[in-house]
Amino acid sequence: MSLNIRTYHDLTEADRSGLAGQIGAQRRRVAARLASVRRVVAVLSGKGGVGKSFVTAGLARALARSGRAVGVLDADFNGPTIPALLSLPVARCTLQDDAIEPAVSAEGVRCFSMALLLEDGRPLAFRGPETEGFVWRGALEAAALREFLADVAWGALDELLVDLPPGVQRFQELSELLPVVPDVVAVTIPTLESRDAVRRALRAAIDRKATPLGIVENMVGGPFAGSAADELAAEFGIPLLARIPFHPGDGVWDGMVRGAL
C-alpha cells in the first residue's frame, strides 16, 4: 500500500525554523546595506593572472581622485591582494553595532578584504569536518561574500568595485546576492588565449543580464602579442576602456575614468 504523502509545497503551516525566511532576511540585509551605493561594478576575467586586482586598484584610485566616493570589495578570498595594491596597512577592523568599518586608503578608497583578517602567510581555511570539504566550502565562500556585502559599513558610495577571482562562479554568486545585477568591466591581456577565456566570462555575465561597461587591456607593450581587446570590443559591441601598459602612470587611469566611467 503506498502512502498518500503531501509534498513540501503542500505544507504551509508556519514553522519556527523558517529557513526560507532566514535566507530572505539575509538578502534584505544586503539590499539595505547597499541602498546607499549608486552602482556596483564587477571586475572580472575568465583568465587568471591578467591583472584584475591591479586594474581594480588603479581604477579605484582614479575614481577617488576624480572626486567620487568609491569602495573596493576584494572577493578573491584565496588570493586577496587589494589592500597591498592600495597600500593599506594591516590594522584591526573596528566592530560597530551591526557592521565593520572598512579600511580606507590615503586616497579615500574604502576597502574590505580577506587579507585584513588572515594571519600572515596563512591560506584561507575553515573550521569543519576534514572530509568532504568540497560539499560545504563553496557555500562558505558564498556566505563570506554575502557578509562582505552586508556587514561592512560601506556608507554612501558612487561606485563599489568588486574584484573577482578568475572564472565566473563568484560573479554568479554576486549576481544572486545583489538586488540588481552588477555592471561589468572585463580585463584581458592581448593574447588569444586570454581572449577566449574572457569571452566565456563575458558571455556568462551577459546571460545573467549584466551590462558590460567595456574592456580593459592590461600588460600592453610587453611580451604578450595579440589583439584580444579589439576583438572582444567588436564582438560584444562594447567600448575598449583603456590599454594599460606595464608600469602605468596616474594619467592612464585618470583617462579611463574621464573617458568612459
Add this chain to the structure above:
Amino acid sequence: MKFLCVECDRQMQFEERQLPGDGTLAAAFRCPSCGRVVGLLTNPMETQLVASLGVKIGGTTLPPQPMETVRGMVATGREDAFVEDGKRETGNVPVWSAEAQERLARVPSFVRGMVKRIYLDYAKDRGIAEITPAVMDTARTELGLEGM
C-alpha cells in the same frame, strides 16, 4: 526541510535543538495532533553545510552579528583582526563568573569577541545577571552555536 506526520497528515513543529559538541546536530519535531516526536540527526558534514548557509534549524532569536559566519568559521584568522568600539556596553551588563571567563578564554581570539557579544546579548535579553558555564550551555543549545 519539513516533517509530516503521515498518520495525522499534519506538519510537525520544531521542538528542540541539541548540539552534542561532536559536530553533529539533533533536532526534535513534534506532531501537533498526536504528539509523536521524531528526531532529525545530521552528521558533521551535513551540520556544516547548514551552518555554511548562515541559517539555523529551529530559527534565531538574536539579531545576526556582523560577519557571523566568517568569524565563526575561518580557522586561520589573525588573533587581533577585530576590535570592538565599546559603544554597546550600556545598561545593566551581566557579569562573568570566573569559570565562564576561563571557558571564554579558550575560544579562539579571532571569534572570541563575537562569542562574548552573543552570550552577553542572550543574558541581557533574559535578565540574567551572571553568565556561568551553565548559562553558556543553555544559550549554546538554544541559539544553535555549534563549537562556541
